[in-house]
Amino acid sequence: MSGYTSDPRIRWQESLPWIIGIAAFFLLPEYLSLGARVLIYILFALSLDLILGYAGIITLGHSAFFGLGAYTAGVLSAKYGLTDPFLQLLAAAAAAALLGITTGAVILRTKALTLLMLTLAITSIVLEIANKATWLTGGADGLSGVKVDPILGLFKFDLFGKTAFIYCLIALFIGWLVVRRMIYSPFGAMLTGLRENTARMHAIGAPVYWRLVLVYTISATMAGVAGALLTQVNQFVGLNVLGLEPSGDLLVMLILGGVGRLYGAFVGPVVYLIAQDYLAKQYPEYWYFGIGVLLIVVVLFARGGILGIIDKWLQALSRQTSSAKASAR
Amino acid sequence: MAASALETDKLCKSFGALTVADRIDFRLEPGARHALIGPNGAGKTTFVNMLTGAIAPSSGRILLGGEDITKVNQAARVRRGLGRTFQVTTLFRSLPVLDNVALGIAERDGVARRMWKAASKHSEITDEAMQLLATLALTSDARTPVKDLPYGRQRLVEIAIALGLKPKVLLLDEPAAGVPSQDSGRILEVLAGLPGDIAILIIEHDMDLVFRFAQRITVLVQGQVLVEGRPDEIAADRRVRDVYLGEATHA
Numbered sequence: 001m002s003g004y005t006s007d008p009r010i011r012w013q014e015s016l017p018w019i020i021g022i023a024a025f026f027l028l029p030e031y032l033s034l035g036a037r038v039l040i041y042i043l044f045a046l047s048l049d050l051i052l053g054y055a056g057i058i059t060l061g062h063s064a065f066f067g068l069g070a071y072t073a074g075v076l077s078a079k080y081g082l083t084d085p086f087l088q089l090l091a092a093a094a095a096a097a098l099l100g101i102t103t104g105a106v107i108l109r110t111k112a113l114t115l116l117m118l119t120l121a122i123t124s125i126v127l128e129i130a131n132k133a134t135w136l137t138g139g140a141d142g143l144s145g146v147k148v149d150p151i152l153g154l155f156k157f158d159l160f161g162k163t164a165f166i167y168c169l170i171a172l173f174i175g176w177l178v179v180r181r182m183i184y185s186p187f188g189a190m191l192t193g194l195r196e197n198t199a200r201m202h203a204i205g206a207p208v209y210w211r212l213v214l215v216y217t218i219s220a221t222m223a224g225v226a227g228a229l230l231t232q233v234n235q236f237v238g239l240n241v242l243g244l245e246p247s248g249d250l251l252v253m254l255i256l257g258g259v260g261r262l263y264g265a266f267v268g269p270v271v272y273l274i275a276q277d278y279l280a281k282q283y284p285e286y287w288y289f290g291i292g293v294l295l296i297v298v299v300l301f302a303r304g305g306i307l308g309i310i311d312k313w314l315q316a317l318s319r320q321t322s323s324a325k326a327s328a329r
Numbered sequence: 330m331a332a333s334a335l336e337t338d339k340l341c342k343s344f345g346a347l348t349v350a351d352r353i354d355f356r357l358e359p360g361a362r363h364a365l366i367g368p369n370g371a372g373k374t375t376f377v378n379m380l381t382g383a384i385a386p387s388s389g390r391i392l393l394g395g396e397d398i399t400k401v402n403q404a405a406r407v408r409r410g411l412g413r414t415f416q417v418t419t420l421f422r423s424l425p426v427l428d429n430v431a432l433g434i435a436e437r438d439g440v441a442r443r444m445w446k447a448a449s450k451h452s453e454i455t456d457e458a459m460q461l462l463a464t465l466a467l468t469s470d471a472r473t474p475v476k477d478l479p480y481g482r483q484r485l486v487e488i489a490i491a492l493g494l495k496p497k498v499l500l501l502d503e504p505a506a507g508v509p510s511q512d513s514g515r516i517l518e519v520l521a522g523l524p525g526d527i528a529i530l531i532i533e534h535d536m537d538l539v540f541r542f543a544q545r546i547t548v549l550v551q552g553q554v555l556v557e558g559r560p561d562e563i564a565a566d567r568r569v570r571d572v573y574l575g576e577a578t579h580a
Contacts, residue, residue: 003425186448187442193421196421203490205494
């Protein structure tokens with residue numbers, strides 16, 4: 001996927017997420033709140049896939065942008081009375097973009113482990129700020145009293161999460177459209193070049209550092225929007241959107257689904273959050289154990305994640321059918 | 330005197346007490362076919378790395394087409410027309426051959442930052458890349474990931490990428506290194522067919538290739554230019570024979 005040899009037309013399989021999403025809306029009305037959370041995490045994972053899967057930037061700090069977006073929307077609503085949902089998203093996007101470009105400009109001069117530690121440091125710093133600035137963020141108690149106007153003045157956020165689900169589905173659809181376009185474009189091809197070989201990128205005249213800062217900022221912006229969506233849907237924001245844990249969860253989700261495949265960002269959060277929801281109800285104390293086993297299985301037996309396994313099966317299947325056809329002749 | 334394609338002026342590089350480039354004055358004429366040779370450790374790689382901007386010289390100047398590029402970074406030098414190939418293949422290994430070439434062309438054309446239209450629909454890029462691959466007889470490999478190609482063909486992709494940048498000056502760092510001898514002829518053919526307006530500096534150990542390809546040769550020994558001249562002059566030079574070619578070698 002992506003690059004100068006790939007066909008950019010949308011395949012029928014790519015409509016599956018949307019069919020499943022709409023079907024879930026009608027068939028699983030009692031799970032719509034969980035559903036909205038899944039959709040938000042898909043958008044968040046999509047933003048990570050852009051930098052990790054395509055551009056090869058390794059990070060444990062992506063929650064900094066998600067969290068900043070979440071707090072921007074929350075604070076503007078609870079403290080400054082800005083209750084328009086789209087203005088909240090816009091402000092969150094702008095704040096995350098600003099943090100993305102400034103931190104990216106500093107840390108993207110480094111690579112590998114140094115970069116990983118710096119990304120982690122940044123989200124830890126933002127977490128600490130949110131924790132200490134209680135007058136603004138509510139600190140460890142979180143920030144309640146977040147109000148969001150009805151969308152377009154028509155659709156109120158309801159208790160069952162109907163509005164929230166459709167709202168997030170539409171937001172995700174737009175995010176997907178943008179990311180998909182991007183990865184099939186020359187820019188997307190260029191990103192895979194950054195991932196594959198930076199020495200070669202220098203030698204073809206690409207300003208590697210600026211390109212990294214650019215894609216990092218785009219990704220940060222998307223993560224900020226995802227964070228703001230979470231605040232709007234929950235009408236609450238707490239410290240759990242920042243720091244290592246949400247970053248690590250996100251990384252696990254993407255690895256589960258498959259890195260650098262676009263739809264790994266869809267499969268991963270679905271599997272992870274549903275497993276978490278189920279396991280947490282069944283085994284409240286040991287649910288992380290189940291997630292751990294899942295991750296070990298995927299990393300040991302399916303390096304391409306769940307989508308990687310499916311790809312292999314489909315290839316084996318098509319080989320079988322073609323050889324069956326050949327022998328039938 | 331007309332401007333040279335590439336020139337160095339008393340270029341020096343030392344790492345601590347170790348001097349690896351000592352006041353190198355070097356001149357590459359437009360359209361030249363020039364070879365840089367020298368025994369191991371003569372400082373050839375350091376010299377090339379300074380030319381491309383991978384390392385900064387301790388002192389001295391580098392001029393590209395008469396303009397001082399000493400302080401210009403690597404990528405910007407490429408955009409000004411200084412192309413190179415690597416001694417060890419440096420490719421986008423899991424990407425198809427076409428993408429390896431197209432990424433460079435897109436950078437040259439300023440298309441690499443376009444985010445909306447699909448890459449495969451940018452026919453100005455893909456057509457040019459396919460044409461280039463055709464001239465190197467790589468058409469049938471266009472969709473093959475580079476890592477699945479035999480090494481000799483990977484070396485050709487290396488050259489193809491550099492040519493796609495339409496350089497004015499091309500540095501070929503051991504283009505035939507590691508290529509089995511039956512394939513090195515193909516590389517020589519390609520080198521012989523390169524456009525005459527590109528000034529080429531080749532760093533090569535294969536003396537056969539050097540003497541067939543180059544019109545001028547510079548011999549580097551211990552970070553200094555020992556001698557520069559036509560191939561027959563170099564082959565006849567007693568000092569060169571002593572330090573490098575050995576008594577048995579003849580042109």
